[in-house]
Amino acid sequence: MSAQHGTPSGAVKSSRSRYRAMTVLFAMALLLFAGAARSALPPASNDLAGWFEAFKREATDEELYRFLYAMPKGGDLHNHLSGSILSEWFYDLALAQESRGYRYYTRVKINNCRPYGGNAFTESPYLMLFVNVQESRYRELDDCEKSEYLPLGALEGDQKAAWLDSLRLDKRHEGRDEFFQTHWQRMGDLYLNPYLAADALVLNMQKFGEEGLMYLESMIGVLGFMEADGSALTPDAVADIYRQRLRDPDAIATGVEVRLQVAILRFLPGAEKTLRFLYAFVARNNDLFVAVNMVGREDNDKGYPLRFLSTLRDLRRTHHGVRLSIHAGEVDEPNFHVRDTLLLGADRIGHGVNLITDPDTMRLMRHGPYLVEINLVSNLLLEYVSDYSQHPFPEYLRTGIPVALSTDDRGMWDSNLTDEFFVAVKEFNLSWPELMTLSRNSLLHAFAPDSVKADMLARYAIRVDDLARKVATRPAAVLADDAHSFGFTCDRYELCEW
């Protein structure tokens, strides 16, 4: 009996211990596999460039991303602050403004209050959901329109998800029109609060600092800003708010150096007048503001570069210290916008996608003093290239036209600067010296004072030395532990949260 009883119980016991043994073996195999995955990194080497070539061959996409995230970087020279705020950040930043008396409302339904008066192409189109207004403006609406809005903080579930989505360019059918004609209009009053803008700037400094950036030159607004009660703030008062915020300990702790640009919508009827005003504004706020930029669709013919030549020549007679970085060549058609923009006095060209169609200007720019700010993610999502084999970036880089990578409107792309480098390495097989050239270019061509640039270049060299030391001793240490992917790389490269 006992044997009979004992046998099955012994069988159970032995099958349990076999199970335990198999579990242990499986765990050991997993550990060995993980060890093998780690040891797949190339061995330590004193030759960083050679090591990087081997690393690209052997690393997984995740490892490449973690390397590029931790890699020291120079500056982001082409960054629209209002477009650099990820939707979730925007939501939280807007609600946090209640402590300063700003409350926001967003349109969640349309009750046909203005059935025949809504022009889709005005600054505040009526037939659009998730347009944001601040309370002072909400109070001026009639009861019908008021009923279309909810306080931003009251959004929940699908409604909140849709609000977050409304500021992101993440659907395949969303392209240039969605970007130029709905995103900015929806943002509405959210971006006319200088405290929110200043907080968003510091948040960007923190996030960029975490991925190794040293310098941020952001395009930021100064016109049309309001206090919580709706009263107007002068541009100089707005500049003081930015200045003050950048002196706060959390801003200084980021270690990221900041200079600001102001932007002009180039195709508006009064653009020359705005240029005159903002040029003088930059000249008298030159401790923080360094440049004027011109933005907006270039395929709107009213904003062609030479329109501004006589105004700029006039301004140069009486002002100094104002630099120009201007969007040019962000179009599908061949034209001479880059050439004409250099004549305007620009030292940097934003995008320059169609420079490739102008061989004379390309020859002029080889090994020259003018930098093209390359925005790989933006150019794909806004359909200026249909795929990366069409992008002229490698041609510019490898024929000696100064280039640097930048983020443009990363909040709307749901991306970061690492994504730009990831795309560049994946699509164009960049070498380590090329990665260094891009980062050094972004510091050399910054509009910060020479002494600040020299200091940043010296610190960049120290960071690269530190990276080289790690590769020579413990290569696994060059992969960031805290890197995480964003929507763009998840969508395009299946590199999702890990």
Ligand SMILES: [Zn+2]
């Ligand atoms: Zn731009």
